[in-house]
Amino acid sequence: MATKTRDPLSISLIHNTALEVINRDGLEALSMRSLAKTLNVDPMAIYHHIPNKAALLSGIYEGVIAELFAEPSLETSWQDQLKFLLRRFRSLATRSPNIFPGLIASTHTSPGMARAIDAILGILLEAGLPAKIIVQTGDAVFAFVTGFVLLELNHNAVNPNAPAHDSAKALPLENIARLREELRTNQFSNSFEFGLQFLISGIEANLLLEAASKAVSKRKPRKSQA
Amino acid sequence: MATKTRDPLSISLIHNTALEVINRDGLEALSMRSLAKTLNVDPMAIYHHIPNKAALLSGIYEGVIAELFAEPSLETSWQDQLKFLLRRFRSLATRSPNIFPGLIASTHTSPGMARAIDAILGILLEAGLPAKIIVQTGDAVFAFVTGFVLLELNHNAVNPNAPAHDSAKALPLENIARLREELRTNQFSNSFEFGLQFLISGIEANLLLEAASKAVSKRKPRKSQA
DNA sequence: ACCTGAACACCGTTCAAGT
DNA sequence: ACCTGAACACCGTTCAAGT
Numbered sequence: 001m002a003t004k005t006r007d008p009l010s011i012s013l014i015h016n017t018a019l020e021v022i023n024r025d026g027l028e029a030l031s032m033r034s035l036a037k038t039l040n041v042d043p044m045a046i047y048h049h050i051p052n053k054a055a056l057l058s059g060i061y062e063g064v065i066a067e068l069f070a071e072p073s074l075e076t077s078w079q080d081q082l083k084f085l086l087r088r089f090r091s092l093a094t095r096s097p098n099i100f101p102g103l104i105a106s107t108h109t110s111p112g113m114a115r116a117i118d119a120i121l122g123i124l125l126e127a128g129l130p131a132k133i134i135v136q137t138g139d140a141v142f143a144f145v146t147g148f149v150l151l152e153l154n155h156n157a158v159n160p161n162a163p164a165h166d167s168a169k170a171l172p173l174e175n176i177a178r179l180r181e182e183l184r185t186n187q188f189s190n191s192f193e194f195g196l197q198f199l200i201s202g203i204e205a206n207l208l209l210e211a212a213s214k215a216v217s218k219r220k221p222r223k224s225q226a
Numbered sequence: 227m228a229t230k231t232r233d234p235l236s237i238s239l240i241h242n243t244a245l246e247v248i249n250r251d252g253l254e255a256l257s258m259r260s261l262a263k264t265l266n267v268d269p270m271a272i273y274h275h276i277p278n279k280a281a282l283l284s285g286i287y288e289g290v291i292a293e294l295f296a297e298p299s300l301e302t303s304w305q306d307q308l309k310f311l312l313r314r315f316r317s318l319a320t321r322s323p324n325i326f327p328g329l330i331a332s333t334h335t336s337p338g339m340a341r342a343i344d345a346i347l348g349i350l351l352e353a354g355l356p357a358k359i360i361v362q363t364g365d366a367v368f369a370f371v372t373g374f375v376l377l378e379l380n381h382n383a384v385n386p387n388a389p390a391h392d393s394a395k396a397l398p399l400e401n402i403a404r405l406r407e408e409l410r411t412n413q414f415s416n417s418f419e420f421g422l423q424f425l426i427s428g429i430e431a432n433l434l435l436e437a438a439s440k441a442v443s444k445r446k447p448r449k450s451q452a
Numbered sequence: 453a454c455c456t457g458a459a460c461a462c463c464g465t466t467c468a469a470g471t
Numbered sequence: 472a473c474c475t476g477a478a479c480a481c482c483g484t485t486c487a488a489g490t
Contacts, residue, residue, distance in 0.1 A: 043475090
């Protein structure tokens with residue numbers, strides 16, 4: 001049998017190799033040509049399997065976000081389900097920090113991200129939120145978790161190109177100065193868990209309001225029921 | 227006097243022209259070479275005023291985010307101050323949709339973004355939140371507003387490269403289907419205002435908790451005061 | 453002091469050709 | 472069916488040279 005010097009090219013081999021490069025060296029280190037070199041293949045061979053770079057990235061996004069559903073939640077209360085889902089999202093992000101900003105930016109074209117939104121809405125439906133505020137609540141939850149993850153990733157990213165701003169010209173930031181100690185000791189995990197509880201308490205408050213307004217309308221039926 | 231065919235090159239002319247190009251044609255339409263062409267100048271003349279493309283973008287970011295503080299808030303309550311600041315942030319984003327994702331990604335290197343965070347913390351201090359939770363609350367507020375703005379911008383961006391996903395293979399998203407009507411009729415402004423109120427109510431709840439725990443500790447002084 | 457133009461080391465992608 | 476290599480139309484940036 002003829003021995004080959006490398007595996008035959010395939011979509012999954014291309015995806016996996018590209019993701020390795022991105023996780024190791026950053027998104028900007030991935031070019032079609034550098035990827036081909038890593039695969040030990042002519043730069044243009046990749047185009048036989050994948051139409052262009054945008055499609056390559058989309059494929060990688062889907063592989064990464066699919067992990068969100070690889071292990072189903074065993075939680076029973078909607079509160080624990082929401083925590084499970086959002087913590088898992090954050091954990092995926094920190095595991096693939098260089099690909100996640102692009103994934104989040106593709107929210108409105110990615111099937112995996114649509115599934116994530118569907119999962120959030122499902123949890124809110126199960127909680128019993130009225131349809132009137134469920135979409136808005138879902139947007140707030142999604143905005144929080146994506147915004148938080150980007151804040152954390154951007155912080156962790158060492159940015160060698162960051163221009164050194166003239167600290168002499170810098171305005172005094174009095175509140176940051178006042179809270180210097182709290183800012184120094186706080187961990188992202190703290191803030192994330194606080195944010196989770198903040199969201200859940202807010203949703204619970206809305207559920208209570210809804211229940212109360214239903215109780216009131218039962219005691220005082222509308223005049224249509226004269 | 228000698229008439230010139232164009233204004234002499236300057237940092238502000240470069241910044242303004244670049245921002246115009248980005249707002250009109252998108253971020254990817256801006257290259258040092260295309261910018262030089264727009265300025266009617268040799269491609270390399272720009273490098274005499276600005277060290278590189280990263281510095282050009284940073285300069286543009288600062289000009290955009292500086293608008294956040296151009297008009298000081300006249301609001302008195304911390305609630306109205308917070309609404310004013312976050313609404314203004316969103317309004318800046320929709321005015322410069324193509325530059326904002328990069329600005330948000332530069333949160334940890336941008337003086338303007340640091341000032342925005344300082345302003346949020348200042349409002350929370352004024353509200354009277356205890357130092358123990360003020361940083362976490364600030365992170366949640368910042369995560370919400372940046373995440374929301376990116377969600378909205380990504381939605382509005384027409385993405386010509388978006389790969390058409392095989393809708394036959396698409397999983398059924400039952401909750402999105404169930405809420406189809408609510409999702410169709412909801413506006414981003416609705417969700418944003420809902421999110422603002424959600425944040426404010428949550429902060430108010432924490433203020434009440436804090437006040438209650440203080441009242442309790444007054445009535446029942448610790449045994450150190452035996 | 454400010455601008456120019458050639459050159460270097462890259463990109464993504466197309467197309468005709470090879471096996 | 473799958474891979475190759477030349478070519479096209481771009482990038483950001485450096486450097487020596489011009490006025």
